[in-house]
Amino acid sequence: MIRNPIDVSTRVSSNLSALIETRLNTDDPEEYVTLAVIRDYLTDMLSAAFTETEHIHHFDINDSLLDELDALIEEFGETALASDFVQNSASEPMSRVIDAVINSRDQDNPPTLEAVREAIAMGLPARLVGDGVLDEDEDDALLAEIDALINRHGGDALAEEFLRYE
Template structure:
């Protein structure tokens, strides 16, 4: 499959992206998630006894989400890998760690995901908890989260590209 030259994930709404991400990360999936399988998953959530408009409101999935998915299927095909349409951003705690590393006045180059992993492994989260930047329990999953981003995007990816702005 040819990778799209544009970042198509930036055109996907956050709600659809989160839904796609849940399907991409499904440990029970036998095949990689596609746009068609994500659509089938949504359809499977809805009781068959209701008409489509009623089903959409029944589980708080509005028509725009399915419409958005249908447009993506129309443009890219149902067999397009869903992971290509998933926007991945750092969690709020990881964003605070990235921000702390980016704002380190001793840093000469923009930090990569590997730089952030090294900072986490070296104890930066504990210092940030002490400074009140992170809550005591927020540092528990930072290492696994950054390693997941590295596996997906590569160690040399710029960390600032994953910042979540709330």
């Protein structure tokens, strides 16, 4: 298997990344899980989970994941390793929030993901928008992103480990 020379995980939504990670965690570690395997997994999961009526209700979410996955397969090929597409870092806006939390705290106690979540809930993104650190549209998804990071890595994970600057 050839690994991608670029960080392709930055091109994947957090929802698709979490789905890939879930599938990877259920497999034999020596098995190569490709994007084609992930597509089969998603298709099987959707077929088993939804009746036709429920599928219509969840149409946008499911189709958007399939569309995103199909676009990745078209660009990188169905034999691309799925593990390359799992996000292990925060988005650029979340990195700026984490950086602000780090810079506002005592260095003896580095902030955890839970501390970042608390700062977001207490209005830090609005202050960062006012300071010009974040754009207005960048603060909308921060709470969902930090919750996803906490669900995947735990609230006690050190926030600085997820910093990413492009």
